[in-house]
Amino acid sequence: MIASIIKPGGYNPFKALMLREYWENRRAIFTTPLVIMGLSMVLIIISMGLLGRAIHIDGQSYTLNEMIANMSAQKAQNISTHINQILMVSTLPIMIGAWFCMVFTALGSLYDERKDNSILFWKSMPVSDLQTVLAKLLNVMLVIPFVAIGFTFIFQIFLLIVGSFSTLGTDYSAWDLLWSSSNLPLLVFSELTYMVMYSLWALPVFAWFMLVSVIAKRSPLLLATIPVALVILFETLFFHSEYLARFIGMRLTGAHILQTDNGFGQNFSILGINTPLENIQSAAKPEFWIGLGIAAALLYAAILLRKRSSL
Amino acid sequence: MTTIITAQNLSKSFGSFQALKNVNLTIKKGQIVGIIGANGAGKTTLLNSILGLSVYDGDLNVLGFDPYSQRDELMKEICFISDVATLPKWIKVSEAIDFVEGVHKSFDRKKALAFLAGTTVPLDKKIRQLSKGMVVQVHLALIMSIDAKILVLDEPTLGLDIIYRKKFYHQLLEDFFDEDRTILITTHQVDEIENILSQVIFIREGEIALEADMEEITENWMVLNPTADNIDAARASSPASEQSLLGRTSFIFNGVSRAELEKLGDVSRVSLSDLFVTLMKGDNDA
CATH class of the missing domain: 3.40.50.300 (P-loop containing nucleotide triphosphate hydrolases)
Incomplete structure (x- = not known):
């Protein structure tokens, strides 16, 4: 199926560039989330089947039957909230894995081609540096997280199926308990909008990674982090402020999207599931557009520098 | 063209x-x-x-x-x-x-x-x-x-x-x-x-030492392998370079007529590698 989507159809430069990203970063895009999903599935099956059917939620241990009984005793609304929270949290391993893939792909994006000299081959092709950098950016900020969300969707379905199996032989209905109380389409839609907004909020940081990847002579990771750490230290020591640390932290955690008007920490909960609209509404904050402006400047510099670098 | x-x-x-x-x-x-x-x-x-x-x-x-x-x-x-x-x-x-x-x-x-x-x-x-x-x-x-x-x-x-x-x-x-x-x-x-x-x-x-068609090069540049008694005469006719190999001396000439050189010995076309060496030495005005 994937092979047919990613088959090039003759002359189509931008598609070819995106395919190049896929071929080069197959592991980050595809293998990593697949492996994490597979491992999570195996862990769930093992923990349910072999390890006494205990599930830990909020520091308490339940067997599955106890949990089902417990849940069935609650109101429908509570069940629904619980199920959706579990499904939401279940995406974390895959999404955290994808996040690391995004960071390292961004750091390698314009560095690897210089390291293996293949930049001369890429530059011998009639595609502009602008197109190349854009393709790399889209790959990091959209392709990697979207494929990961696809895997989280499969994983969520898997959880519901496994959950349904465990209701077999009990009085409870899998449909009532699990399938109708979870709102999977809304959940996935919410994850997708969250991801797009996350990518836009975090864009200045990732644009910085890409700029570093075009400059770094060796180890883009160190060059991307150490100077920033020094500036943060400098700012703390001499100005007793932490604007830069806050800026980076807020953007990398996606806090701006989850945060309501009450300010950081007050109404912030990783379990709070935003509606798609709430996710998009974070674009109304001025910091959102300031971030995009900074990202555009950093990317422009990256494009100019790639134009100059031939080795 | x-x-x-x-x-x-x-x-x-x-x-x-x-x-x-x-x-x-x-x-x-x-x-x-x-x-x-x-x-x-x-x-x-x-x-x-x-x-x-x-x-x-x-x-x-x-x-x-x-x-x-x-x-x-x-x-x-x-x-x-x-x-x-x-x-x-x-x-x-x-x-x-x-x-x-x-x-x-x-x-x-x-x-x-x-x-x-x-x-x-x-x-x-x-x-x-x-x-x-x-x-x-x-x-x-x-x-x-x-x-x-x-x-x-x-x-x-x-x-x-x-x-x-x-x-x-x-x-x-x-x-x-x-x-x-x-x-x-x-x-x-x-x-x-x-x-x-x-x-x-x-x-x-960083400078162009010579730019020429191959025909021009074969016309203008020649290698002379003079007979033993003509070596001094060849040396006197201002060659672009002189090479000695296994007791044989040869000269590379630029812009000297073939007929003139043939009086002194065997004339052959110059190979690019010899020409390259000649030009890189810098002892000519090409």
């Missing part, structure tokens, strides 16, 4: 080092041009400027484009093999074909596949799994299936054995070259390309 490359006062510095010093150059369509010079003479710098891969001072026009600012447009018309290391290691041969097909309008997939069918290159293998010779063949297959006007080869056969090198140049002439196309080559194996070149450019320390 149409001029396809013009350079005027082309200069390029790396810090205080001047890699190119006011180079003036014209290259016409349908030539096979050898760019010859010692290591660090500025060959690659010149080619990189022509390809739009580096910034330069002065005027440079390639096929009507300004190479640096219009590299992506220019690359529709120019193909380029720098050395074997440039194909990315992680790409599969089939993916490389897909990619070039995707970005080059004039790419002929059938031609590339037909070319590779004549080799032992497996399409489903990654570049890192291929031998050096195979990598060059893949690159050549890609390049020759693009309908390009200029082909730039910067040490294309570096690290290849003699069989692959011969094959490479043979395929280049058979399958790529025609009078509408132009090839620029740099290599250290000057002797191997001597018979296919139609024009040579010698570069020394």
